[in-house]
Amino acid sequence: MLDDLTSLTKQRVGLEDYPLAADIGGGQVPLYDCAALRRLTTEEAGRKLVMAEWVGVLKDGPGIIVLKKAFDDLEVLDHATVQFEKLIASEKRNGMETGDHFAKSGANDRVWNALEKLCLLDPDGFARYYANDMIALVSEAWLGPAYQITSQVNVVNPGGAAQCVHRDYHLGFQSPAQVSRYPVHVHGFSPFLTLQGAVAHCDMPFESGPTLYMPFTQKYGPGYLATQTREIRDWFDANHLQLPLQKGDAVFFSPALFHAAGNNRSSSIRRMANLLQVSSPFGRAMESIDRARMACALYPVLQRRLHDGALSEAAVHRIIAASAEGYAFPTNLDRDPPIGGLAPQSQQDLCRQALGENWDERRFAAALGARVESARS
Template identity: 45%
Template sequence: MPPSTSGRNTAAIAAAATAASIASIASLLYYLEIPSLLQQRVQARTVGGPRCYSPNAKPSLPEFKLLTQQETLRETYPLASRIEKNTPIYDCASFDLTDVSATDKLQDELYHNLTSGPGVYILKHFFLDPSIIDATNQAFEEIIAYEHQASGGAKGDHFAPGNANARIWNAFSKHALQDPESYVQYFSNPWFKLVCDSYLGPGYKITTQVNIVRPGGKAQMPHRDYHLGFQTDEDVVAWPKAVHQMSGLLTLQGAVAHTDMPLESGPTRLMPYSQTFGEGFRSYRRPEFIEYFESNHVSVALEKGDAVFFSPSLFHAAGENITADFDRSANLIQVSSAFGKTMETIDTLPLIDKTYDLLAAKYRAEGLSMEVDALIRAVAEGYPFPTNLDCRPPAPGGMAPESEQQILRRGIIEGWDRERMMSELDDMREASSANGKIGRQTTVFGT
């Protein structure tokens, strides 16, 4: 072999070895997430952009489409019995909940689903015994009849137009007061614990609201849910981007089907993967997003006793009941993280009472200055939840009642004296309490 040829071969071999070494090192660095760490180091040394979404910039519909056109792969969720309309469906009857290893793997799948996957899953046979649902339905019917007679009017609802829905606020409490036996059977279902633990961890708190949609009941508009989903467009952009991400991790949404839910009855319409869209809380009211949702949502029929759970950041909406004679009934489940609570209990009313005259004088001297606004935000509660939605339902067209801060701000602007301010806040506090309407009731609501 000529020397020049031999030299070229040696150089080529050396170059290939060097390339292989570089590739190996690059793979190792990638495995160790070194590029990610270096990127974080760089980001830590610069202010990368505004902390909040700009109210003047339009959210990207193309980005939303790209995210929501993903396909749910069967191999990603091997414990699911099938994938239907991009939604993993599990059969509760096929699992042994005493098998810790198996349930741990199931919880891993459910967690991945809500955080990185389609954001929704269905649990067939969540209640295997239909008699538990029947007994609970009887209790709900008695509560609805009692409340309808007592109030004579429809209740405020967050999103549903018109008055087609029958609604029980705080059904979780009223169910126990009406029929303790069916309540114990219902909430001793171990699947509640498995599902809630998988997303929120221990220390969660369950609330429920019954929703019954009559024939002709119209569809909801697409929306996201509690917390930021209950804020106005103007309010949402005031919250930093990290809070937009955090909001969807503080709550688990779900519903138990208390009747069969054929498609024509309007079971929940869903937009899989929409919970991964960062600007979703300020997008769902925009016409172009509504139009896309209406054209591309999915809906899966349910049977009585099935359950659906999803991220509160998922775009969703109850469907229209186009049947002639069928009431669609669901017990809506809203579970809150233990971390949504303060370390110390603060009673704000004595603090406001003690400082109100000084605050009002400061307002008269300065107007709604930064100092006045800072004091209002410090001394009063800025969040109207938790509340008693029987006594303080969302205002028509709104999603939340007034907070203490809003009442305090309104009072100093309108020139209330301290006595009126404290009277208004006392009334609000009483109406917001669990005892505001149902009281310490130990008897049934009616028969």
């Protein structure tokens, strides 16, 4: 495993590989001058050239692009920063515990669902922020025109420790036991369902701990399990690439790229990034179904038939899989933050727990109702 990764990540690229880039960071990451791209993309042919090159980088190349001055109007960015700080202060006053998927709870300041919160707090500021052409262009390049944006603001305070290396949503937010249940081809297509991005809301010199990356690792098939091993975490810590950013820069990368937020060694820099997780529109069922209502109707039947031996435990699990929601996302991470795990409990998990512990029908309905409520915006 380690030999394969070492060989994969030794690759280097140059401007001859990505002719629209302005520079190559660390010998591996294309850096793009957004002022030049804006001139090029005034015509459709230019847009297609840029998008095609970016797809090549994200899919078959280093897996990461840096967009210099993605926000060329810093007043728009600073205005959003003020609104994000208001949200952080308000949530602290209200005693909200935000948690973090890959770092110690309380080490950072988080705003979950910053997209909706910014929109409701300041619709005009939201409109100016998300009118950004570079966010739209890279999102469309990777996911097509019907992409969906979510946003989480992350502030790593001075002294904030680095995250452990990981991949991102979807399979990156599963435990090793859960990941191992998905077939190999799902490991392959999961990275094509989302795009990860971050907009720098302040200058991020090395001492502030900008994100650590391992270029080309998005192409490593067993990576969702590999990142959860001590051997690979130690290797990443010793060999990662780190790139400083300036306020207004943005970075986008494959969710399968090995990465981790860095250690903020500064004494005064509150490193704020707006983390963008852009999703494909295609990961949806054809019909709208109230699966919680189905689970409530089925629960006493399953409990009775399991107890009298009419259904085996395996059969009950198959019925649960056909009825209850098996995936914990999307959810409201304010009500159900990732404290003590990567993802909250799914409806199916709750059904199995309730049956295993022989809850009565009323207790199960109340717990399921609370689960549904916790997922609402």
